[in-house]
Amino acid sequence: MVKADGYGLGAVQVATALNAAGCSRFFVATIDEGIALRQALPDPAAAQADTRAARQADLRTNIPDIYVLNGLMGADNAAEFDQADLIPVLNTPDEIDRWSARGRDDGGRRAILAIDTGMHRLGMSPAETTRLGEEPNRLSGLSIDYVMSHLACADEPDHPMNQEQRALFDRLRALLPPARASFANSGGIFLGPDFHYDLARPGAALYGVSRATGAPEPMRQCVVLKGKILQIRVVDSDSGVGYGATCRVSAGTRLATVATGYADGYLRSFGNAGHGYINNVRVPVVGRVSMDLVVFDISELPQNAVNSGDYVEFLNDRQTVDDLADDAGTIGYEILTALGGRYSRDYIGVSA
Numbered sequence: 525m526v527k528a529d530g531y532g533l534g535a536v537q538v539a540t541a542l543n544a545a546g547c548s549r550f551f552v553a554t555i556d557e558g559i560a561l562r563q564a565l566p567d568p569a570a571a572q573a574d575t576r577a578a579r580q581a582d583l584r585t586n587i588p589d590i591y592v593l594n595g596l597m598g599a600d601n602a603a604e605f606d607q608a609d610l611i612p613v614l615n616t617p618d619e620i621d622r623w624s625a626r627g628r629d630d631g632g633r634r635a636i637l638a639i640d641t642g643m644h645r646l647g648m649s650p651a652e653t654t655r656l657g658e659e660p661n662r663l664s665g666l667s668i669d670y671v672m673s674h675l676a677c678a679d680e681p682d683h684p685m686n687q688e689q690r691a692l693f694d695r696l697r698a699l700l701p702p703a704r705a706s707f708a709n710s711g712g713i714f715l716g717p718d719f720h721y722d723l724a725r726p727g728a729a730l731y732g733v734s735r736a737t738g739a740p741e742p743m744r745q746c747v748v749l750k751g752k753i754l755q756i757r758v759v760d761s762d763s764g765v766g767y768g769a770t771c772r773v774s775a776g777t778r779l780a781t782v783a784t785g786y787a788d789g790y791l792r793s794f795g796n797a798g799h800g801y802i803n804n805v806r807v808p809v810v811g812r813v814s815m816d817l818v819v820f821d822i823s824e825l826p827q828n829a830v831n832s833g834d835y836v837e838f839l840n841d842r843q844t845v846d847d848l849a850d851d852a853g854t855i856g857y858e859i860l861t862a863l864g865g866r867y868s869r870d871y872i873g874v875s876a
């Protein structure tokens with residue numbers, strides 16, 4: 525799952541690394557994300573004028589599949605899907621009819637059929653799925669890669685909806701022509717083999733985000749995030765810090781001003797709540813986060829241990845993306861997807 529620019533980490537770099545590791549199926553949310561990814565991934569048959577025809581002629585065995593979750597997006601954009609060799613996830617009967625008609629004209633179109641098993645977000649309702657099962661010729665222009673659905677409560681292992689959705693998924697799939705199935709997101713994978721089916725769709729787990737269960741998990745953190753200290757000062761009399769002077773500090777407090785702010789996705793809700801690390805010492809945010817700056821109280825550190833030009837670490841071995849999210853009352857997903865464009869980004873072990 526590399527939607528939202530690979531959860532904020534760079535879809536091209538992430539997908540290139542995953543592809544090199546053997547992953548050949550990618551999901552994005554929008555057609556624009558799909559087009560950008562198609563251009564970036566390897567394409568041994570680039571010389572072919574019509575990539576879709578080339579694929580159907582089986583000339584392109586090593587070409588990754590790119591699925592677009594939001595489907596045809598209510599637009600007349602089927603030609604763009606073909607041109608970029610993207611495969612839509614069809615979420616409505618109308619999308620199915622349009623894509624199938626196009627495929628009937630010239631030899632079939634690959635697709636994923638999405639059915640809603642209880643989340644009430646995207647996908648065909650049980651009633652629509654039942655009707656489609658009764659009119660199978662509507663699918664005659666399609667080659668169905670997978671039937672898929674999505675779990676609402678996968679990160680709560682004991683939530684009754686998990687089993688309910690799985691049972692409904694099996695019942696509805698049985699009404700459709702036989703096809704492979706895709707069901708589990710990251711949380712779903714940990715619900716056990718019954719939830720795995722033919723293709724899992726992990727996103728968060730790839731990027732080091734854990735479920736909220738507190739259970740041990742095998743994922744490693746994959747991001748180190750840090751901000752540069754611009755200035756260090758010792759407060760000479762009791763005073764306030766930052767906009768609104770929301771934090772009072774006493775004389776002698778040592779403060780470090782860091783060049784990271786909410787414009788970088790360092791959320792405003794870290795004001796008087798977030799933490800960073802310097803030389804393994806935990807330092808608190810004092811005052812509000814501003815657009816480009818945030819101030820930490822570094823009094824805990826030995827004098828002269830820190831200088832301007834040094835870094836405060838926001839994500840490291842001691843502070844996971846979930847820990848950081850807790851400080852702001854949010855989830856790791858939002859921390860990563862909010863990461864701004866001003867960070868200088870180094871990718872380790874990726875050639876893209």
Ligand SMILES: *Cc1c(COP(=O)(O)O)cnc(C)c1O
Binds near residue numbers: 527710728
């Ligand atoms: C985002 C998404 C996923 C991945 O979810 P994670 O919790 O990040 O693993 C899987 N399937 C669908 C339909 C999604 O929208």
